[in-house]
Amino acid sequence: MLVASVVTMVAFLAWLTVARLPWFTGVVLVALTLVAVASITLAAVQPRAVVEARLLLFLGVAATLLVAGEMQRRRLGDTGDDDRAGRRWPYRIAVGLALFVALGCIPVAAWDFNDEGFVPAVQELGRLPDGLAVRSAGGYSECGTGRCAVAYPLVGRADESAEQVSRRMWKHLVSNGWPAPDAGRSCRPAGWLLDTRETCVEISTAEDGARLTLEGGRPFPRYAHARSQEVSRLR
Numbered sequence: 467m468l469v470a471s472v473v474t475m476v477a478f479l480a481w482l483t484v485a486r487l488p489w490f491t492g493v494v495l496v497a498l499t500l501v502a503v504a505s506i507t508l509a510a511v512q513p514r515a516v517v518e519a520r521l522l523l524f525l526g527v528a529a530t531l532l533v534a535g536e537m538q539r540r541r542l543g544d545t546g547d548d549d550r551a552g553r554r555w556p557y558r559i560a561v562g563l564a565l566f567v568a569l570g571c572i573p574v575a576a577w578d579f580n581d582e583g584f585v586p587a588v589q590e591l592g593r594l595p596d597g598l599a600v601r602s603a604g605g606y607s608e609c610g611t612g613r614c615a616v617a618y619p620l621v622g623r624a625d626e627s628a629e630q631v632s633r634r635m636w637k638h639l640v641s642n643g644w645p646a647p648d649a650g651r652s653c654r655p656a657g658w659l660l661d662t663r664e665t666c667v668e669i670s671t672a673e674d675g676a677r678l679t680l681e682g683g684r685p686f687p688r689y690a691h692a693r694s695q696e697v698s699r700l701r
Contacts, residue, residue, distance in 0.1 A: 470502040470523055473564075477527045480560035487538060494534045501526035515658035521572050528564035531557065576660040583614035583683030584656075586665045590680075592642040597623045598634060600678055613683030620669065620676040628671035635669055635678070656682060 478498055485491040505523035508515050535557065585607050588600050600618045607616035622631035636647050644652045644667065653666040666681040 467506055469520070470505050473523055473527060474498045474502040477531060477560050477564070480556045481531060481534065483556045484535065484538075484554050486542060490534070490538060490541075494530065497530045497534070498527065501530060512658055514655060514661070517572065517576055517660045518658055521568055521660070524564045524568035524572070528561050528568060531561050531564070535561075573660070580662050581612050581684060583609050583612050584663070585609075585614045585616050586656075586680040586682040588618070588680070590665060591639065591667070595634065595638050597626075598631065598638070613681060615679055615681040617677055617679040620678040622676075628673075628676040631676045632669045632671050635676070639667060653685075 478495055481491065481494050481498075485494070501523065504526065505519045508522060509519040512518075588602065591600075594600070599621050601621060602618055607614065609615075620631055620635060622634065626634075632650075636652075639652065640646055644654055646652065647667075647669075650670060651666060651668045653664050655661075656663040656665045662685065663683055664685045668679040668681070670677050670679070
């Protein structure tokens with residue numbers, strides 16, 4: 467929300483340097499506000515669409531300023547030779563920066579971090595049921611080719627076995643939108659369209675208790691392919 471508010475305000479201030487119709491300036495403000503609201507709403511409705519929400523914000527701002535500038539020019543029959551011509555640089559910089567971020571920075575960044583691993587946060591699991599806890603003090607993390615993992619002890623009530631703790635945790639995760647576990651493992655997309663990485667949960671049990679492992683990075687087929695290539699090079 468903060469980024470959307472700042473970008474919208476900067477874009478509106480840039481528009482004021484070329485604005486010549488007071489009533490039309492109000493229309494531009496409303497249009498920029500709608501772009502910001504659409505970006506915030508997208509991220510709220512689809513939490514994994516953070517990258518796409520930013521793309522919508524900057525692309526929407528650039529399009530709004532360009533369309534508004536062209537509409538004002540046509541309405542006034544402006545040839546660009548008026549006394550405001552030398553004051554249009556903030557407007558042009560704002561449009562140029564918004565297009566650069568939307569069409570350059572965001573796609574390149576998305577392409578780059580899609581091959582990078584990340585350590586998922588425990589908060590992604592949602593609020594745990596009563597009696598279940600993840601002991602972060604006993605966790606450890608590691609990263610490999612395009613994938614990172616962090617493991618924590620998973621504890622339940624004093625009278626619960628590791629298997630019971632595991633079943634309760636899986637029930638909680640499935641109720642919060644995670645796919646049903648397959649061989650003690652469940653994965654779902656970390657992003658939406660541009661962010662193609664995934665987050666995985668694995669729960670293992672042993673005599674000393676249950677252990678929760680979170681992994682983040684490339685989807686497993688891509689990860690396995692990259693890992694095999696790395697092993698081949700090392701040989």
